Amino acid sequence: MDPNLNEWLNLTLRWFHLIAGIMWIGSSFFFVWLDSNLEAPKGVDSTKASLEGELWMVHSGGFYEVKKCKPGPGEMPEHLHWFKWEATFTWISGFLLLCLVYYLSNGIYLIDPQVSNLSAGAATLVGLACLTGSWFVYDLLFQSPLAKNGKVAAAISLMLLFALIYGLCHVFSGRGAFIHLGAIFGTIMVLNVWVRILPAQTQMIDATRRSEMPDFNLGLEAKRRSMHNSYMTLPVLFMMISNHYAALYGAELNWLVLVLLVVVGSCVRHYMIVKHGQAAWVLAPVIVCLVALWVLTSPKPVDSQSYAPSRVTPSLKTTQEIISRRCLACHSINPTDQDFPVAPAGITFDTPELIEAYADRIKARAVVSKTMPLRNKTGITTEERVLLGKWLETISPIEE
Numbered sequence: 114m115d116p117n118l119n120e121w122l123n124l125t126l127r128w129f130h131l132i133a134g135i136m137w138i139g140s141s142f143f144f145v146w147l148d149s150n151l152e153a154p155k156g157v158d159s160t161k162a163s164l165e166g167e168l169w170m171v172h173s174g175g176f177y178e179v180k181k182c183k184p185g186p187g188e189m190p191e192h193l194h195w196f197k198w199e200a201t202f203t204w205i206s207g208f209l210l211l212c213l214v215y216y217l218s219n220g221i222y223l224i225d226p227q228v229s230n231l232s233a234g235a236a237t238l239v240g241l242a243c244l245t246g247s248w249f250v251y252d253l254l255f256q257s258p259l260a261k262n263g264k265v266a267a268a269i270s271l272m273l274l275f276a277l278i279y280g281l282c283h284v285f286s287g288r289g290a291f292i293h294l295g296a297i298f299g300t301i302m303v304l305n306v307w308v309r310i311l312p313a314q315t316q317m318i319d320a321t322r323r324s325e326m327p328d329f330n331l332g333l334e335a336k337r338r339s340m341h342n343s344y345m346t347l348p349v350l351f352m353m354i355s356n357h358y359a360a361l362y363g364a365e366l367n368w369l370v371l372v373l374l375v376v377v378g379s380c381v382r383h384y385m386i387v388k389h390g391q392a393a394w395v396l397a398p399v400i401v402c403l404v405a406l407w408v409l410t411s412p413k414p415v416d417s418q419s420y421a422p423s424r425v426t427p428s429l430k431t432t433q434e435i436i437s438r439r440c441l442a443c444h445s446i447n448p449t450d451q452d453f454p455v456a457p458a459g460i461t462f463d464t465p466e467l468i469e470a471y472a473d474r475i476k477a478r479a480v481v482s483k484t485m486p487l488r489n490k491t492g493i494t495t496e497e498r499v500l501l502g503k504w505l506e507t508i509s510p511i512e513e
């Protein structure tokens with residue numbers, strides 16, 4: 114695809130996706146907040162059995178009163194505001210962006226020969242199969258008799274989730290695995306809205322409009338799916354920005370990093386959902402996970418003895434040679450790599466000054482996380498990484 118067109122499509126989809134996503138997650142946060150801040154009804158209406166709670170808010174110069182009720186037969190107002198298109202448009206734009214960046218780019222970001230030898234086409238099929246298959250497994254589980262016992266269903270779904278994360282990280286490149294888990298969660302969330310939440314709400318509305326008593330159990334099932342969505346939101350938001358953090362997706366045990374980050378996100382969400390901070394205990398697992406993440410992503414001391422021949426002293430000249438052999442194909446004013454007609458991220462290493470200026474990032478990407486060269490397209494050797502690391506140490510000491 115023409116690189117300029119690709120860039121504009123990328124920007125348009127991403128911008129749209131971000132706006133729709135803010136509207137979706139924003140309204141979902143708002144309703145969770147409403148639920149946990151409703152006060153027991155008082156005053157004139159308090160005798161009305163249908164009133165579950167109420168609250169007053171002040172915002173942008175106006176006062177707002179919200180009441181949560183269970184409308185009885187014939188009490189459904191004419192105008193009802195729904196919140197369904199935010200989720201739908203977030204998913205559509207996200208899926209198109211996934212196709213553009215991961216499926217239509219020769220697998221450059223999707224696969225990694227050091228992880229598996231899947232071709233780009235096969236990896237795309239696996240990706241699409243995961244997106245659809247995960248929904249069916251999840252939905253079947255929560256429709257099955259197993260779901261009657263909430264704890265059993267939660268335990269099974271967590272085990273399946275951890276197995277999925279392990280599998281994804283052993284099929285796709287690190288960033289490909291992280292973004293796929295995000296896309297899988299997003300797909301489950303949007304299908305929860307369309308397949309389980311909206312139909313239940315529609316049935317309840319139809320019943321009251323027919324002047325019948327609605328079956329509020331339908332609302333409970335919708336509420337459960339909406340709770341699941343709520344626990345997925347913070348992990349999804351992390352996964353959507355994860356490809357900026359090579360130390361995370363590029364870690365040796367990146368599947369464990371992802372598991373821990375999902376746990377952290379869900380615990381923080383639990384804290385936000387439970388009323389008035391009654392869930393302070395979740396801080397304990399969050400802190401344990403964060404410490405474990407710090408350890409998992411800390412750079413390992415480079416085993417220089419076993420690789421770098423002692424006769425080669427790292428110097429700017431050797432460094433420049435390595436960089437020109439392994440990096441300039443992409444990071445140059447005139448790149449030669451056919452996938453990157455323009456230097457990615459605008460980063461070029463054509464002169465010694467530029468190499469020195471980017472020393473820290475070169476260390477982070479080519480020595481510590483080994484996520485550059487991308488997919489190791491230019492075939493850098495371990496020895497060259499060690500040499501790069503040694504030279505970088507001389508200009509910016511590694512803190513141990």
Ligand code: HEC
Pocket residue numbers: 359436439440441442443444450453457458460471474475478479485486487490491493
């Ligand atoms: C096949 C093309 C390709 C090659 C070869 C390549 N890179 Fe990159 N590089 C990319 C792409 C694409 C990005 C932007 C995406 C990203 O950050 O992962 C990037 C981004 C970067 C960044 C900026 C992002 C950051 O984390 O600061 C640095 C630094 C970098 N590469 C270093 C290197 C070094 C050092 C080498 C050689 C050892 C190298 N790259 C070789 C494609 C390449």
